[in-house]
Amino acid sequence: MKSGRFLQGATLASMSALAHASSIEGPVPDHVDLNPVAIGTFLLFVLVTLGITRWAARRTRTTKDFYSAGGGITGFQNGLAIAGDYMSAASFLGLSGMVFVFGFDGLIYSIGFLVGWPFVMFLLAEPLRNLGKFTFVDVVAYRFEQAPIRLLTASTSLVVVIFYLVVQMVGAGKLIQLLFGLPYWMAEVIVGALMVVYVFFGGMTATTWVQIIKAVLLLGGATFMAVISLAQFGFSPEEMFRRAVEIHPGEASIMGPGKLLKDPLNALSLGIALMFGTAGFPHILMRFFTVPSAKEARKSVFVATGFIGYFYLLTFIIGFSAITLLAQHPEFFKTAVDGHFNLTRDLLGGSNMVAVKLAQAVGGNLFYGFIAAVTFATILAVVAGLTLSGATTVSHDLYACWLARGKGSEAQEMRISRISTLMLSIVAIGLGILFEHVNVAFLVGLVAAVAASANFPVLVSSIFWRGMTTRGAVVGGGLGLVCAVLLTLFSKSVWVDVLHQAHAPVALDNPALISVPLAFAGIWLFSILDRGARAQREREAFALQEFYSQTGILALKAAEH
Numbered sequence: 001m002k003s004g005r006f007l008q009g010a011t012l013a014s015m016s017a018l019a020h021a022s023s024i025e026g027p028v029p030d031h032v033d034l035n036p037v038a039i040g041t042f043l044l045f046v047l048v049t050l051g052i053t054r055w056a057a058r059r060t061r062t063t064k065d066f067y068s069a070g071g072g073i074t075g076f077q078n079g080l081a082i083a084g085d086y087m088s089a090a091s092f093l094g095l096s097g098m099v100f101v102f103g104f105d106g107l108i109y110s111i112g113f114l115v116g117w118p119f120v121m122f123l124l125a126e127p128l129r130n131l132g133k134f135t136f137v138d139v140v141a142y143r144f145e146q147a148p149i150r151l152l153t154a155s156t157s158l159v160v161v162i163f164y165l166v167v168q169m170v171g172a173g174k175l176i177q178l179l180f181g182l183p184y185w186m187a188e189v190i191v192g193a194l195m196v197v198y199v200f201f202g203g204m205t206a207t208t209w210v211q212i213i214k215a216v217l218l219l220g221g222a223t224f225m226a227v228i229s230l231a232q233f234g235f236s237p238e239e240m241f242r243r244a245v246e247i248h249p250g251e252a253s254i255m256g257p258g259k260l261l262k263d264p265l266n267a268l269s270l271g272i273a274l275m276f277g278t279a280g281f282p283h284i285l286m287r288f289f290t291v292p293s294a295k296e297a298r299k300s301v302f303v304a305t306g307f308i309g310y311f312y313l314l315t316f317i318i319g320f321s322a323i324t325l326l327a328q329h330p331e332f333f334k335t336a337v338d339g340h341f342n343l344t345r346d347l348l349g350g351s352n353m354v355a356v357k358l359a360q361a362v363g364g365n366l367f368y369g370f371i372a373a374v375t376f377a378t379i380l381a382v383v384a385g386l387t388l389s390g391a392t393t394v395s396h397d398l399y400a401c402w403l404a405r406g407k408g409s410e411a412q413e414m415r416i417s418r419i420s421t422l423m424l425s426i427v428a429i430g431l432g433i434l435f436e437h438v439n440v441a442f443l444v445g446l447v448a449a450v451a452a453s454a455n456f457p458v459l460v461s462s463i464f465w466r467g468m469t470t471r472g473a474v475v476g477g478g479l480g481l482v483c484a485v486l487l488t489l490f491s492k493s494v495w496v497d498v499l500h501q502a503h504a505p506v507a508l509d510n511p512a513l514i515s516v517p518l519a520f521a522g523i524w525l526f527s528i529l530d531r532g533a534r535a536q537r538e539r540e541a542f543a544l545q546e547f548y549s550q551t552g553i554l555a556l557k558a559a560e561h
Helices: 002-009 017-024 036-059 063-071 075-086 089-115 117-131 136-140 146-180 184-231 237-247 251-255 264-278 282-289 294-328 343-348 351-403 410-434 442-464 470-489 492-496 512-528 533-540 542-551 553-560
Strands: none
Touching (some): 063 184, 075 294, 117 264, 117 442, 117 542, 136 282, 136 442, 146 351, 184 351, 237 294, 264 512, 282 351, 282 442, 442 512, 533 542, 542 553
C-alpha cells in the first residue's frame, strides 16, 4: 500500500514538470522571502546578456547575420549552444524530479531524447548543412513545389515553437514571481520583453551566446550540486542507492523499471516521440546553419551529445541523492495543511522543485539563490531560441521564399522578422497568462509528437527517398500533424486531466506510435500514386540534390553571397 500511495500521488510523467507544478500548486503566497543572491545573479545575467546583445546588434546587418550568425560560429561553440537549447529548465527540474519520484524509471525521458542524437549526427547534420540556407524548410523544399511544402512545414514548425513557448513562459513567470514577489502577469511581461530584446536586436549571434553562457552556468551549477551531494555519501554511488532505497516509499522497486510506464505500448509510443522528435525540432535543426562547414556541423552534434549526456548523468545523481538528503531537511517541504511533515505527501508531492531545494540543503541560501537564478536564465535562453526560430519561419520560409518568391529585399525580410518577434512575444505572454492555472504538462509530449510525426518523416524522406513528391509530403506531413494533435486531445492527459471528462477515448498517452507510421505511410502512398509531370520532374531532381548534399557545393555558393 505504501508504494501504491506513493505512485498515486507521483504524477510527474512529463518533461514539463515546472509548468505542471505551476498549475497544481495554487497561488503564490502574498509574502515572499526575497533572496538577494538569486536576484543579484539574475540581474547580472541579464546585464551581461544585454551587453552581448548590443555587441551582436552591431554585427547583425544582413539576413544571414540575423538568421545564422553569418555562419561564423565554430563547431565547439555551436555544440555548447545546442546543449544550452536542449538543457531547458524542464529538463533540469523535471528529470531530477522524476528520478526523485520514480527512481530508475525517471531516466526514460533522458535516454529517449539522447538516443535521438545519432539520427541527427549520422543522418541529418551533413546534408542539412550542405543543402540548407537558414532553416530545415529550405532543405525540404529544395526540389518540390514551394507554396504547399513551405506552408505545411512552416505550420508544423510554428505549432512546435508556440506550444514549447507556453511551457517555458509559465515556468519563467512562476520563477520570477517567486524570486521577486511580483504579480504573475508582470513576470510574464518581463520575460517577453527580454526575449524580444535578445532576438530583435541581436538575432542568432546574441541568442547563441546567451545559450553558451547559460549552458556553462547550468553545467557548472549542476556539477557542483552533484559533487557536494555525493560527498555526503563518501563519494560512493552504492551508498547513495542503498540509503535511498531505505528511505523511499517505493523501497527496492526504485532500482528497477516498470513504475512510470507499465504499459508497453505507451512506453514504445513515448520512446518514438522522444527519439524522432529530437530530429524534428526546428529550433535545434536551424543551429546547423550557423557553422561554416558540414564538418563543423558534425562536430557540433558530437560536442552537444557529450555535454547533454553528462548533464543527464548529473540529474540522475541529483535525483537519487535528494531522496536521502531532503528527507533530512523536511522544513523545506512543510505544508500548512496540518503542520505535520509526511514523507509521501510533502517530499514527493513537491518533487517539481527538488533540484532547487537540494541546492538549499547542500549549499545554503547562497547556492540556492545561484541555482534559482540559473534556472530562470535557462528558461530565458530557451525562449530566445524558440522565438528566433518562429520569427525565421515567418519571415524567411513564408514571406521571402514563398510570398515574395525570393525577390523581396533583405531590409523588408528583416523588418518582417522583427515584427514576427514582437507578435510571437505577445502570443507567448498571452498564452502564458492564460495557462497559469491550467495543467499544461501534455504540451511537451505534444511538441515531441508533432515534431516526430510531421517534421521528421518529411525531412528524412526528402533527403533520402527519390520517390517522394510534393503531394506525398503534404498529405503525409498533414496526416502526421492532425493525427498527433487529435490523439493528444482525446488522450487522458487532455480529455480527463484538463477537460475533466470521465474516460479518455484514446488509451495512448502519446500519439507517436500511431501518428509517425501514419505520416510515413501517407508520404509513401500518395507519392507512388502521384504520376504527373511535376512528380516526374521532382524525382529526376533527386540526383542533383543528392550530389549537393554530399559535396556541399551549394552551401559554399550560399556562403559566398
